[in-house]
Amino acid sequence: MMKQVLTLLSAILFLVSPGLIQAAPLRIEITEGVIEPLPYAVPDFVPENAAAAQVARDIARVVAEDLTGTGLFREIPASAHISKVTSFSSPVQFADWKAINAQALITGAVSLQSGGRLVVKFRVYDVFAGQELGNGLQFAGTQDGWRRMAHKVADAVYSRITGEGGYFDSRVVYVAEAGAKDDRKKRIAIMDYDGANVQYLTDSTSIVLAPRFSPTGDRILYTSYETGFPRIYVLDVASVGRRMLQDQPGTMSFAPRFSPDGRTVVYSLTQDGNTDLYTMDVASGRSQRLTSAPSIETAPSYSPDGSRIVFESDRSGTQQLYIMSASGGEPTRISFGQGRYGTPVWSPRGDLVAFTKQHKGRFHIGVMRTDGSEERLLTASFLDEGPSWAPNGRVIMFTRETQGAAGTASLYTVDITGRNLKRVKTMGGASDPAWSPLQD
Amino acid sequence: MKILTRAILLTSALALAACSSPDRFRGDEVNLGGAGGSGSASDPTSPLYFQETVGDRVLFAVDQSNLSYEAQSTLDGQAQWLMANADYNAIIEGHADEQGTREYNLALGARRANAVQEYLVQQGVAASRLKVVSYGKERPIEICSQEACYAKNRRAVTVISADYNS
Structure with missing residues (x-):
């Protein structure tokens, strides 16, 4: 089973040589006609204060809907996750995400401050390379704009992995x-x-x-x-x-x-x-x-x-x-x-x-x-x-x-x-x- | 569009029952129903007579705007009626069936309405009494997706209006 999955993954990463298995940068070439969606995980974002608990979950869900909706990505459901992400700054347990075959991992944190100001931070990881893809980013806005912030996160993830501009915040x-x-x-x-x-x-x-x-x-x-x-x-x-x-x-x-x-x-x-x-x-x-x-x-x-x-x-x-x-x-x-x-x-x-x-x-x-x-x-x-x-x-x-x-x-x-x-x-x-x- | 706001679209209860009023949607028009000013179908000067006896519409072939012999015969009657009833003006509404893109069908409906207008003017109706508009595929009267319906939707309808202030 694992071998089959790996073959599929390499098919995504190396469209010319589907049998080849090797470490590669996390990348989807949209124009090449992707064979199988790239598996990723986006655990609930970490609420940095109690008021942010609901919106932290909601934002992660919209990010997942955006990415999965493209047909280029496949979400690994939370029920399959081994690691729980409880802190945005703690080191990522790459082995736990590799074990469930998450190629990409998106973590985030949300705080809802006084006056309804919402701050969203996120990071994208290339799990198999064991490193962050690009740098962490932060968006701030009003609470009622939470969907737009989620779309901006998803646009950044999409853009980093495909090399194309995003389109979710539109x-x-x-x-x-x-x-x-x-x-x-x-x-x-x-x-x-x-x-x-x-x-x-x-x-x-x-x-x-x-x-x-x-x-x-x-x-x-x-x-x-x-x-x-x-x-x-x-x-x-x-x-x-x-x-x-x-x-x-x-x-x-x-x-x-x-x-x-x-x-x-x-x-x-x-x-x-x-x-x-x-x-x-x-x-x-x-x-x-x-x-x-x-x-x-x-x-x-x-x-x-x-x-x-x-x-x-x-x-x-x-x-x-x-x-x-x-x-x-x-x-x-x-x-x-x-x-x-x-x-x-x-x-x-x-x-x-x-x-x-x-x-x-x-x-x-x-x-x-x-x-x-x-x-x-x-x-x-x-x-x-x-x-x-x-x-x-x-x-x-x-x-x-x-x-x-x-x-x-x-x-x-x-x-x-x-x-x-x-x-x-x-x-x-x-x-x-x-x-x-x-x-x- | 001063004339339009003052104009009253004259229709009949009969026509209202027969079709679902695709051509009567503008808020500034008043539907008089059968009992009002449209007169009786037996009165040859009434818009109802024009609609029912003279025939208010002509049909077109797929993607065409040329007038068939049958259409020309209907329009001869329309021209005679309009010349005999000079108090009335008309708006010619061109339509297309749903098999076509929206913009093209607007332009096609305009060709059809214009073909009717030109014919009526050739027969002697003053051009100043006629306006044209196209609805493209926006206002079908028949809603099945078969040629039997499409044939009735590819139409130009001469809608009689009266300017009560003139």
């Missing part, structure tokens, strides 16, 4: 849905990436669609039918104050997205039945036309450096993906596979474009390189659409709608390797997710 803005399919009520809502701390930002008197964060997460663009016609609004997250960006009678505007500097919005405007791309300077309201074609041009998304825009167009006869300069000009088609391609979104790392694909009556979320090569479909269902990237560019959230009269929409996440497809916990129906950047 939020998602989406459309909360209720009611039957032919009488659906929609509200803009915001939540933590894991579905906690839901807040509704609009009521359901008007159809609202496709909210998108600003690059710093302080503002949200969305489309609303408040006037009876689709119009773009910008909403301030802190104050929940909002304003219409433009009211041009006889037109519809939708599919807005911020530029990486947050100063410009690219969007679709429909006039006389024809939909083209425009940009607008948020401060002045001045707009500029980017495309002038009789075809549908929509779903634009900026490259991370702001120099280019990926969008969909049916100028070839069906929906396909194109890239052009952010100031307009001749676009280059990048999608050439069978079927229709829509809703492209540029990865925050710049290397990939995520998209929705329709082929033979099925919908897929997929990724391709920005030159259209290496297309990879990650999902398949009756209706998947609208991918949004996690801040680290490794996970995609999207909408999945089930078929039939009782069909409902839910949010799902999937790794860019196509692994770890999971439903995001939401109250009721949910669609059109947009992931925030990592919070400060």
Whole structure:
């Protein structure tokens, strides 16, 4: 049994030579397609005063949910632990953690001070190397921000072991849905990436669609039918104050997205039945036309450096993906596979474009390189659409709608390797997710 | 949208019972029900007559916005009615079925609504009396996930409105 486990471990650490057993740095290479999740232990954090007892347990649980939720890590339950961690500063009994095959050990301590100030400390250990991985870190905040502190701990652990940026301390803005399919009520809502701390930002008197964060997460663009016609609004997250960006009678505007500097919005405007791309300077309201074609041009998304825009167009006869300069000009088609391609979104790392694909009556979320090569479909269902990237560019959230009269929409996440497809916990129906950047 | 706030969407109790009012959701519209200002279905000047006898909607093929012969025939009737009843304006609502991405379907619904508007204007209806809007796949009237339902959802509906202050 032990030998089998060791073989699996070495498979994680040395993907090229699964039979080899030797000491190695604690590391997961996400891009290589992990075979087996890395076993780790996160005992309850040590409460440094009596008031911190509950929150110390809760924080360790959220850290574990974050890590295990990635599909890259597997928690060894407390019932299997040999050592108890009762002091943050005592030496770690590595033999006890090796014996239960914990590759990584996360210890922490929490104190709840007067005035509700919460201080969280943690360390990560590479058990088989018998040493700490990185240095201990400390976060402080208010008690009601305890989940964020747990997410920050998990982000640091994830980052140290994978070498990638984390994504747990992030939020998602989406459309909360209720009611039957032919009488659906929609509200803009915001939540933590894991579905906690839901807040509704609009009521359901008007159809609202496709909210998108600003690059710093302080503002949200969305489309609303408040006037009876689709119009773009910008909403301030802190104050929940909002304003219409433009009211041009006889037109519809939708599919807005911020530029990486947050100063410009690219969007679709429909006039006389024809939909083209425009940009607008948020401060002045001045707009500029980017495309002038009789075809549908929509779903634009900026490259991370702001120099280019990926969008969909049916100028070839069906929906396909194109890239052009952010100031307009001749676009280059990048999608050439069978079927229709829509809703492209540029990865925050710049290397990939995520998209929705329709082929033979099925919908897929997929990724391709920005030159259209290496297309990879990650999902398949009756209706998947609208991918949004996690801040680290490794996970995609999207909408999945089930078929039939009782069909409902839910949010799902999937790794860019196509692994770890999971439903995001939401109250009721949910669609059109947009992931925030990592919070400060 | 001053006109909209003053406008009253005229519908009938019959229509309300027949479908689940997908096109009537805006808070600033007042649903009059059957007994109010929509008149009787036998009164050829009534919006109810327009809806039931002239026919308020045309259907489209998958991913298309061109008007079939049948659709053109319905729109000929709509144009005649609108020219004969100049007190009324109309909003043409374009819709798509659920097989498509949200943004594309909004644009597709706009193409359909625009095709109807252009046809009505060609037949002599003043363009100033017609507005267009697309709901994409947001307001299906049939909710099964089969072609029988999709065919009815790929539609453009001419919704009669009256500006009582004009």
